[in-house]
Amino acid sequence: MKKFIITFLLILFCSAILTFSLRGNVGNPTREQIGMSQWKDEGPFELSPERGRFALIYSIVEDKSLFFDTPIARFATPDLGYKNGKYVSLFAPGVSILLIPGYIIGKYLGAAQVGVFAIVSLFAILNVLFIRSIAIKLGANNIAATIASMIFLFATPAFPYAVTLYQHHISTFLILLCIFVLLKWKNLAALSIVWFLIAASVSIDYPNAILMIPIAVFASIRMFFVNKKDNFIKINFRLIGIVTFITIIFPLIFFLWFNNASYGNPFQLSGTIKSIKGIDEKGNPLSIEALKKQQGPLFEEQDINRKKTATGFFKSRNLINGFYTHFVSPDRGIVFYTPVILIGFIGMVIMYKKQKIMLVLIAIVFVNILLYSMWGDPWGGWAFGSRYLIPSYAILSIFIAFMITNFRKKLIILMGFYILLVYSISVNTLGAITSNKNPPKNEILALESISHVQEKYTYERNYDYLNSNRSKSFIFQTFVYKYLSAKSYYLIIVSVLVLTCGLLITYLHVKSKKENP
């Protein structure tokens, strides 16, 4: 009963915070309205990853088509594909498909876009629950696990991406679910579920195929049993394990069908389709010259002409820049956006010898970091913090649970940890209720030549946004703005989070003092 109450309270708490932070506008935008600034740059669809995925939802639900008509195509630019004379999505379809129910329910309630974003928040809450569960299963203290799960959602860039339309929480959910299944069950049915989830994850985001490799390897090993007796090594391979692979058929069929229906080739990946950065008045793709004129200093010709291959997006030479970007750069670095998550590495060092599954967790973190450090755009375009590392934040949060568990009696360490936590929560809440639209530092000069003002590229940009009494929170824009300033709204949310975490840490510490030494 106690467990159920705690879980329920955790869900309630997270739901409340996410509700107050969820971005959106009232209304069901039509295809003509969707391109207006209140929905785009000034609204919830501020960046193209959100627009591209929403465009596909809209087309499927409203037009019953995988192809975009001209207004929707225009809305989706610059992340728009063009194939066989039709405008298509450049994103893997899984996110859009999963969020269709949110669109339908939201539309019924008069807020289609909010309904879509709410489903992402739902996945974020599920991630919190899984992080907590996994940490407890692996031996962490319950309260420490709860704190750690909240750190993931509110003290990392997972927060700003839990209130908008990106793939990260769904990808993270699939990874955590696989780990949970492998921990909880050791039978072949568990393997079937894992293969299914791995195959499905590719439809959510293609690089998930790589992120899931450690899980796939670990699951495969489950099909083998090794015994040593006398001078013999007995290796037993369960043939029936092969049958478990049958579950990949369903997501695979969907994936191939979608590619075929959209691009005319079941094996064509969306990232390798010709991308269109703009559409002219007649509804045709803009020529390179017209684009140059339109974008000025921001135009990058090599992006258009570059031949795309699946592996070509990831270059080992990018690693040094990637490491710098993800860890210490002022525009995206973990050190600036979520320094508390670095504690997870300490937890990793404490725990790596304990159980085999720890190696899987460690491998996922490093595969994530390496993959997106090799990625040509480690900044994630215009973004808040290092969004590509959200799956790593989830895993590192599990390790934080162990770190807190180990040091729960050491007040000085807990205090230092709390300071980092307060800072991290403050920064990410700022992002969540304002905007994710922060340019990478290397685009600033081009930007300044257009705007003729100094452009900021850190969370200072969000702070300025807040100080101009703006917030993209649906609740704030619809109801609260009449009573509170954006800044006050922000301070209330931060205070609640900081106080709650503080109370939990205090309770953990006090309780630990009463334990047997």
Place this chain on the structure above:
Amino acid sequence: MIKFNLKTLSIELNINSKIFEKILALFNKHALIIISTILSFVSIYFFYYYLNNRLGLAYNDARSHLDIGRRVVEGLKPGLAQLGSVWLPLPHLLMVPTIWNDFMWHSGLSGALESMIAFVITGVLIYSFLQKIGVGMFGRILGVLVFVLNLNVLYLQSIAMTEFLLIATMTAGVYELVIWSKDNKILSLIKSSFWIMLSSLVRYDGWFLFAFAAFLISLIIFKKHGYKTTEGMIILFCTLGGFGIFLWLFWNQLIFKDALYFAFGPFSARAQQIQMEQAGVLMTKGNILLSLKVYLYALIYNSNAFIALLGLFGAIVLWFDKNLKLEIRIASIALIAPLLFNILALYIGHSVLFIQGISGNTWFNVRYGIMMMPSIAIFVGFLVHKLKQLRWVIVGLFVFVTFFSFANKDAVTIDDAQVGSSQKNVTEVSSWLNKNTKDKKGFILISAASHDAIIFSSGLPMKRFIHEGTGLYWESATTSPDRWARWIVMRTYDNNDITYKAVSKTPGFKYYKLVDHYPFADIYELKEEFIGNLNTEPVSGKVKFYSPI
């Protein structure tokens, strides 16, 4: 034995564990032969691969090295004097037995052969090094793989450059040094000094290693045995270890009448760097942070950032591992000698290195970053040995990043060779020479210091060229070109081209017509009416030694 179990629907494999032990023991016994054989096949394959796609001779310096070797055996004034100054002689000396053969010369194999052998030796040394410091089979094999599965390593070992010969001799020197620190056998110290002496005849990095190793040796001995013994051992070490340096100073004194001609002469690196400093491109001089940054980038681009990071952790683990004797740990510090040398050389302005994005938009000498690769491989092997629980994770991640580097053909040394400042596409001028002079009599006057790449790429025999190292021929041709040179190849109006500098002032130059301007050089041809006065055959005479490099 394989069994199919109907009850559990499984395949059972029963293996006698003694078989594994036997295989392991067999491998252990013959490890060096097995590794050498495998690496030899790898080496040959990649030489052939890069030769076929025309990258084997992309480096301008590779062509120069081959030409120097060739000039010792063939030309208007062949002889050891053609070894010249500035570039140390061992790589060219080692080419002498094979470079007389035109194929060995023009394919680059004469020079590549020593790189390939050095590559195999280095792989074996990495394995042996790790074995000597107690690393298990897993760590040893991984160390070798880290070294071998690197496109920059595979490329540089296939070409006629000096990096690999230097790497092999330095690694051998450090290996013997570590053995000496472990076993205290004087023979190992002598061997170490021998290999370091050889490295000092390959590149000046070896000179730094000599000094650094001497310092480490004195640290090790002084701690245990005091001053007197330290003095004796250092003298022993330096006598052989420093012999190469002594020989080189002696050579310069003998041939160029100046022991420091290699350092301060007109073709020295210093002379080049002064010009670069005046042009404002020697940014690392006097700037320690920039020197550190530039070299670290070169190191990282050559080895891969993740592997470099693993190497760093491995180094820290090794140096703080109390299970290893302190003497071994001190001796192993010599593994970072290339890092220290290169940063120092950049800082004092004796070296130039351009990293695209930091030093403008080009690459130059970025291959210097490969020097730390054996050390990194050793450190990674040691790390994996110590972190047994994480070994498969590390291996998996290593395979992961290596896959992408191979899939994208990410080799910064190839970029430098193809688009950086280390390349010179002299195809037009060399093709013209080949086509228009091959079947005609007459010499070509050209500065080897400036245009060795043209000499090489023309495919013509060395004896067709009058250059700085041809003694009287050069003196005569640069005073009366119309009597000696049917063609002149030079950069017009560029006083850095000593052919132009000399010939433009001579009265005979007006008898030449400009054939055309080409990238890197112009070609002049003696007018028809003056060909009758030309010497077209070699003549014997007094040799004056004046080799450019």
